[in-house]
Amino acid sequence: MRGDVVRYDAIKGYAFVASDELDEDVFLHVNDLDFDKALMAVGTVVDFTHEMGERGPRAVSASLISSPVADAVQAAMGGPSSRDGAAPASPAASGDQHDGYADVLSTAELRSEVTETLLSTVGDLTGRQVLAVRGAVEKMARRHGWLDA
Incomplete structure (x- = not known):
């Protein structure tokens, strides 16, 4: 699944990704990135897989498309x-x-x-x-x- 980073907190190490395929934003932690977190910013495009957690969708792996x-x-x-x-x-x-x-x-x-x-x-x-x-x-x-x- 592909999405755009719409919010990123470098201090806390998490982002939210919006995807056309899901109704809500997907939580993404920097530990689940397959690329250097220094490339993360609002507007970064990632491919990701996700699972449903207690609080909603959570990315379990994300690879960089563009940054x-x-x-x-x-x-x-x-x-x-x-x-x-x-x-x-x-x-x-x-x-x-x-x-x-x-x-x-x-x-x-x-x-x-x-x-x-x-x-x-x-x-x-x-x-x-x-x-x-x-x-x-x-x-x-x-x-x-x-x-x-």
């Missing part, structure tokens, strides 16, 4: 979102004027750029999610030599 957090990272990196499925354009096709070269940023500049992009793209991210995504992007940038030493 605003992952989409924000892709946007920050200039790639496609999980929703559009498009392949990234080549630098020439996208009008890139750097001819394959790009600025090397300081760590502080990268952190600022990533944070601003995340907050302007997905405004309901938690601080923990912003830090997790920013850390992953910074690690990747170091591996590729995109940061000053």
Whole structure:
């Protein structure tokens, strides 16, 4: 069954998922995620199985279909979102004027750029999610030599 996360509490570790197939929202605990909880946010789309509990439907397993957090990272990196499925354009096709070269940023500049992009793209991210995504992007940038030493 597929549904959209309509409420998420990162502190308490649970979410509610709305599905067209059920009359009520499904409770989802982060322990039942088949993906990193840092990718959870309102608007995340998941596939899940559920069972009826004492208080209503409860997801017992959830896998990621798309996430605003992952989409924000892709946007920050200039790639496609999980929703559009498009392949990234080549630098020439996208009008890139750097001819394959790009600025090397300081760590502080990268952190600022990533944070601003995340907050302007997905405004309901938690601080923990912003830090997790920013850390992953910074690690990747170091591996590729995109940061000053």
